[in-house]
Amino acid sequence: MKHSQDLNEDVAEVLLSEDQIRVKVTELGKRISADYAGRELTLVSVLKGSLPFMADLMRQIDLPLRIDLMEVSSYGGTATESSGLVRILKDLSAPIDGRDVLLVEDIIDTGLTLNYLLRYLRGKNPRSIKVCSLLDKPARRLVEIPIDYVGFEIPDAFVVGYGLDFGEVYRNLRFVGVLRPEAYES
Amino acid sequence: MSEVGAQRGARPEYAFAHASEAEFARILDFYQVAFEYEPQVFPILWDLDGNVLESFAPDFFLPDLELFVELTTLQQRLVRKKNRKVRRLRELYPGLKIKLFYARDFRALMLKYGRSALVSELSGTLGQVGPRQNPEPEGDAISVGERKPAARPLDLSSNPSGAAIYQGASHEGRSRGARRRAVRRAAAAHAPNSPVT
Structure with missing residues (x-):
């Protein structure tokens, strides 16, 4: 994979500016605060992509809340992994039984990872579990899962930035942009 | 590390017609999404006597999601026929x-x-496996509840093109009449809007 020293050069188009994201995150935080008023909330972030979103969102929620982090393996399709199954690489650090849980995702496209995570988390008997995703790419959806809080519905393009990567690069961009094909086509 | 719930039982070993289907199946397996490969054939065109002229067997059925998935790696300009069928x-x-x-x-x-x-190696004609012995037009006809015979596991690394090597999936031994009867059974069971009664 080749990437420019100035990562901005690999971005064909800024899809969501830093300001647009900030406004939307504030709006989501207000909605979540209103919906869960009088309750305690546990935010569960799915590493690594949702980290910036989680960090910004939690500061816009005016509720007593806990945070937790999870990481799951991604399909790689190598010879050794081809017979494998998705794995929880980092599990919750505290029980969630009887708690209201909000799963925080950066992007939902096929829904395969989310489908797996929801099944896993429901097995831990939370009081409720809902999903908040900054980005929704419905054109790629395979598993239809209701998403309770969506920041932006985006077109069918390969996006990076604000936590989203390609080959572990571009996560630190402050905006969400469309990656130039030259950056991922060898 | 942990996994969701108890593991499902071993699924049948399917003989995928195309390397992209085998790759897609591996992804579903990885995320523990149950699937069946070409489990049903749906009649989509009949003559005036009610004989099935055309049928369609979607590649995958995901029972937990009640969703059929048809995979095509043909170039966009070549998928018109498939779009029409869907x-x-x-x-x-x-x-x-x-x-x-x-x-x-x-x-x-x-x-x-x-x-x-891998995209180019799993796409279009390059991704096709060995020819079927008695191919149907577009390879669609499989009767309800019937599966292709299991083949040895597909090995993407075993030839330079990366295409899955597979020989032997066929509808050998099935007469045209048997297929027609199977299609009619499917029609009766699944087509409330079809003219077949």
Whole structure:
């Protein structure tokens, strides 16, 4: 994979500016605060992509809340992994039984990872579990899962930035942009 | 490390007609999404006597999601016929959920999983496996509840093109009449809007 020293050069188009994201995150935080008023909330972030979103969102929620982090393996399709199954690489650090849980995702496209995570988390008997995703790419959806809080519905393009990567690069961009094909086509 | 719940029982070993289907199946397996490969054939065109002229067997059925998935790695300009079949299927079986996964969708999926280098090898004619012994037009006809015979596991690394090597999946021994009867049974069972009664 080749990437420019100035990562901005690999971005064909800024899809969501830093300001647009900030406004939307504030709006989501207000909605979540209103919906869960009088309750305690546990935010569960799915590493690594949702980290910036989680960090910004939690500061816009005016509720007593806990945070937790999870990481799951991604399909790689190598010879050794081809017979494998998705794995929880980092599990919750505290029980969630009887708690209201909000799963925080950066992007939902096929829904395969989310489908797996929801099944896993429901097995831990939370009081409720809902999903908040900054980005929704419905054109790629395979598993239809209701998403309770969506920041932006985006077109069918390969996006990076604000936590989203390609080959572990571009996560630190402050905006969400469309990656130039030259950056991922060898 | 942990996994969701108890592991499902071993699924049947399917003989995939195309390397992209085998790769897609591996992804479903990885995320523990149950599937069946070409489990049903749906009649989509009949003559005036009620004989089935054309049928369609979507590649995958995901029972937990009640979703059929048809995978095509043909170039976009070549998928018109498949689009028509899916459109017809939706008209005739309005309660049926089907998603057509185009080459661009497959490419995006491979890109997401860092497998973009494989796209050309798993696409179009390059990804096809050995010829079927008694091919149906577009390879669609499989009767309800019947599966292709299991083949040895597909090995993407065993030839330079990366295409899955498979020989032997066939409809050998099935007469045209038997297929027609199977299609009619499927029609009766699944086509509330069809003219077959």
